[in-house]
Amino acid sequence: MTSSPANRIDTPIVLDTDDDDAQLTDRLLAPLRSKSKVWYALLALSGAGVLLFVATSIYTFVGGIGLWGNNIPVAWAFAITDFVWWIGIGHAGTFISAFLLLLQQDWRASVNRIAEAMTLIAVFNAALFPVLHLGRPWFAYWLLPYPATMAVWPQFKSALPWDFAAILTYFTVSFLFWYTGLVPDLATVRDRAESRGRRMIYGVFALGWRGSAEHWQHYRIVYGLLAGLATPLVISVHSVVSMDFAITQLPGWHSTIFPPYFVAGALFSGFAMVLTLLLPVRRVFHLEEIVTDRHIDAIAKMLLAMSWMLIYSYVCELFIAWYTGDPYERYVFLQARPLGPWAWLYWTMIFANVLAPQLLWWRSVRLSPLALFALSLVIQFGMWMERFIIIAGSLSRDFLPASWADYRPTWVDLSLLVGSIGLFLFAFLLFLRFVPFIPIAEMKGLRREIRGAA
Amino acid sequence: MTGSRQPLVHSAVDDAGSVTRRDFLRVIGSGVAVAGLGACIEPPRERILPYTARPPEITPGIATYYATTMTLGGFGTGLVVECREGRPTKVEGNQHHPASLGAAGVFEQASVLELYDPDRVRTPRQRGGVGGWDAFVSDFALTPASGGTEQGRGLHFLLEPTASPLTLSLIDRIRALHPAVGFTFYSPLAFTGAMEGARAAFGRPLQPIYDLSRAAVIVSLDADVLDAHPFCLRYARQFADGRRLRTRRDGMNRLYVVESAFTTTGGMADHRLALRAGDVADVATALLAATATPEEVRPLIPLLSRAQSEGPATSWVRAAAADLRAARGQSVVIAGAEQPAAVHAIANALNAILGSIGTTVRFIEPLLPAEAPEHALTALAAAIDARAVDKLIILGGNPSCTAPADLRFSERIRNVRSKAYLGLYHNETALDCSWVLPGLHYLESWGDARACDGTASFVQPLIRPLYDGRSVDEVLAVCGGLPTTSAHALVRELWSTQPDFQALWARSLERGVIENTASPPVSAALDWAGVLPVLAAERQRAARDSIEVTFRLDPKTLDGRFANNPWLQELPHPITKLTWGNAALLGPETAKRLGIETGDEVSIAFGGGRISIPAIVVPGHAESSITLPLGYGRSGEERVARDVGVNVYPIRTRGAPFIIPDAVVRGVKTGSSEPLATTQGHFTMEGRAIAREGTLAAYRADPRTIVPPHEIAPSLYEPVAQSGDQWAMTIDLSVCTGCSACVIACQAENNIPVVGREGVLKRREMHWLRIDRYYTGPAENPRVISQPMACQHCEKAPCEYVCPVNATVHSPDGLNEMVYNRCVGTRFCSNNCPYKVRRFNWFDYSFGVPAVLWMQRNPDVTVRERGVMEKCTYCVQRIRRAGIQAATERRALRDGEVVTACQQACPTRAITFGSLDDVDSEVSRSRRQERSYAVLGELGTEPRTRYLARIFNPSPDLTV
């Protein structure tokens, strides 16, 4: 990594290593064997986060939503913001793997599994919040259509049952997709494992994969199908989530642009999170030849593109608010947000989501891991802000000035957010340790192609 | 839900404040409720404990109603009280009673909670001694008429002024037997300015009774007759009747108000003049000068010419004078209770000159002592100092807290050898006394009372005393050594002299009034000789720039007697929307002068006392004037009242009980360290047409300038199936005074919990019905408009289509139903409610309370558990009850048969409720008015609650 980025950029799309299959495999399996202190340290740290999350969740179940800062009119605030934020993050993964697979962007191979894992964890995280957020979570199953002795059914006009379905589907498909891709590599781990115990465990998960031509053929079909299935979901999930807001008539929520707007935002934060995770991993495990600067560069460009989709949405919102002449809309967009009590939030968000990403116009920034890492954090922070402003901000300034009120989070709200981040990292660390996070098989395949080409 | 159906027989509360199990589960043959809302698991088998012999008057499951009377400030208000299986649960007005006319104010409504207050005194106790009534009696009571004028020397009674025939007769009888026994009357609720004014104008103390229904022009000289007056319910109704528009051609009375603080009356004014209370006298004088012709007021000319020349707010005065003259005989001038005799004298003079006496105002012999209470108390203090009092019996009230500070009355009480306090609470006075005796709540006691027009009525109990209490009359009788001592016997004894007593007794108990007992009007001839000196007497008038301080009875706790009532503590102040506390009210300019803002504190020193109290800046408050509400910062042992708000009595002295012309006032920047728990933070409409208003002239010219025609917005959702009655409500903003009686009525009817100060600060108040209050008009002299806001029962309800579990749905009779037991608490409905009238149970608000409070709960309304939404139901329990009644009788519901709690309480009848299915129903007719509109109608919610735009009637000579 000594030579200047300038010439590194014309390296082949993936991989510039000379070691043969065996060596490559070894390198990719190295992390599973590593006994790094750092890993244990991080695990402990994030573990504390998990405990915090569990503790505060139980506290909420026992004590009630009153322990949060929510009020009337601001009946939704932190929890729902966290939910939307995590769901958003859980987008890039499937997008990268499925979309790029269909578009035959081979370079995806070296990053897709990390992205997918991230997706799964994020979506799982997100799914916790709506339940936690219910006044009577023990009746959450009433949102499911089943023949109850009450002879009452869910109300399908409401967006929440849609949510329920959308998220469940997305999680299931993403999981299958991820797992299918994993099978051959699990087999590799099985075969390379020293202890019988490891071999047995990985053996079970490898589902008896032997890498026969027949296996590969089935594998390709299933993988392709799942990719085809997953791709539309990337769009649908966050569109549905956005409808939780769009179908209402609350100024600031009531907007037809929400679905694309939210999807863009989701991918934006998603890609940011990919960088947040990828950069350190790449550094720690010395994968520069596998996750090349080209990858990073590509993702950075993606970010830039998404930031512009977002900017477009922001402008649209403002314009429409002004153009409709609707006093309530106008107040929310042209007064409450930029000038109201939470103006500082709004402008921080503008900085994080609109201004900061423009740095990516400079190649030097795109190729500086440190800058990118920082930027990725800023962006995720900004995206959380955006959701909070949309959700709590709009609620606090609706139709009747008499019912306006502000919102202040309690320590429980904050703990749940921090805790969920801990939960996320915890799961991700386990993933790094026990699952080959760079698809070995695909890498080998790719390398042959490149070699062939060369 | 626990408790929602617990019936209770009389005297069923043990000392722990919990209901004893046996009585608790007892009574009806239909058992009790045990499980919570989410009762999905089979609980252990319940027991059903029927009566051993069911009392004939009780039919389990069917409410019974009794007429009784609540006495406040010495005067009675007739009520009808709902009783469920022996428990009084809801107070309502008595239409036959002159002071009620069917309405009930906040205090009457909230009094039912006071009955079940766990903090009540339970047993007679002597500090560091034996307890029990016998011990008390042997200590204090006189032996029956052992004769001898010395008998009873040193024994002294301190009571609140009262017009009760029974109490007064008992006092007379005791005086006759024991001339040496002393009686003193004191209460901050007693005002004598009016009687002094009458003494000046007519030569003797008289009590004015107004008839606002016949007044075309009303001038209020700092008189809050619509809210703070023993007859306010009646006056509010009469005022509203003179203002209610059914068509554009209807006439409207005109109200001029001059006042310092914004009051409910001031909020209704067509022309409000904000002025220091101390300057009202000048305005009155100027008004007299401008109204009367020289020959009418020849003796006064020198005085008046001065007044005229320096009269403030000349235009206001001229316009008022012109209107008064124009409406001779149909106008009335009313002086405020806190105002000095001079103002009342002028008001009397004006009424006399304008020929209003006999039409809009009549005078009766005073029913309360004419002596100023501060004066009376001073005499008692002197007697105590002279060691002339060795047995002091304080019957009710709370003088230790409310007596003028310079009397240091608390200490003086402690100096008396033996002193006893009879009351409901262990308040400051109780703590000063050696004996504390449990008093009786009016719902537990027998007695009688007079309304302030003299109409007498009986007080009859609805429940046997919860504790070992005695009524004031009973203690008087016992201590006075009278033969009969049971209140029931006493009151019968007193009235048995009436012809045909049995019939009268039965009829009066049933109707709630004793017919033909109103005091006859007495002739009152104006005599300038008396008025002249009063006017000439140089008032200590404040320098123009000095800051005046006025004391006001708080609209929620009065002098502090209701401070332990959570409903009232959490009731938002009509103007400031402040709950759980009081604040100094002052105008923006004054605030600037003191360099403070809302939330900062003002520190006020006067008469050796000093207080420091948070301030609220109220646009429209008179400048150079600060209003201090009494009744907070209580230091008794009442758990709710204790340390809520600031006690302002320490600077209230005999010399200046109502107005301090110039106190030492200092602004203290606290950066609102102590946040004020208000339920509304934003008081302007941001140019949105929410609470619409306009002038009568404009309305007549073209209603569309006030209420543009409402077109129904297209909707994607299919309309809900409608069948049968179609329930709807109309609220007339022209007559809504914002008095908040409806809010408490709703709370009592629907088992609505209180959330406490912390809850309000978090904006989690649970009131189903709130009253939004906006400023309109010019910033320097704003008007206020009050808009009751509850669930609008939209035909296209935004809340319904976002609920994922069908917990809020529409009924065929047009109700937006809230099904608590189906609710999972997503709160999505609240987000999508443009009116934000839905409330969420953030915690288990209803289950933690002491069991004794369960007795107040309405068994027809589910008590909501944690995590569910709730909101106004149009009192669906009343609709269904009436519906079932009608159905069993095989008939349709009649218009007016279903009355919602808020509608029932409303003194001005601003709320109309009924079925649109009947095109002639009152509600249908009101909706056809040109000023009827839907709030946020442009959203296409098609609310069933409509508002009638507020029309006011300014004088053409004045700009508004």
Add this chain to the structure above:
Amino acid sequence: MPALFPKWSDSLLRACFVAFVVSAVALPTFAMIWVRTPFVSGKGDPVRQPIEFDHRHHVADDAIDCRYCHDLAERSRYAGVPPTSRCLNCHNQIWNDSPLLATVWTSYFRDEPIPWVRVHRLPDFVYFDHSIHVNKGVGCESCHGRVDRMARVYQVAPLSMSWCLDCHRSPERHLRPLDAITAMGWRPPRPQEEFGRTLRTLYGVREITHCSACHR
């Protein structure tokens, strides 16, 4: 490389898959059936009362009308469990020395209620009103069953919401003439469906299925 797993492990794996899918369907199904059983609804287990009061004897043998004891049924929400005094209206004359009545006498003279055990329990958020049902032609038997054949009274209906709705959606199936309200074992003169329809129009019975009819 030797096989890691024996041959049958494939079949085992497949079996696991199948088991997973099956249980995913079976478990909820079981739960839904379970809540409909008497174990949950409390249907059909005779309740032991503090007094061996035999409805068979009083209703069948003595032909006492239900409303003699449950006198509120026509006027009130509650049918009303009779006050002790009601028992003694007869029993101070007949069987007044029967040991079975000891509890009744003590209750009466000590003024302590007889602790009857509730048989039919509705959740507190349900506002069932006897009077309207009785007045619209729903007989006691329709919900309480053949009380005249019960030594100890038991619950015959599941008292579930769907059970309520069955009748509320098609009342005609359960209507009877007002004079037969308390009759046990009443049979419709004509087929219930059509006879019910006539009564429906006669008594003006509506299909009331909106929530606030029972939940307030």
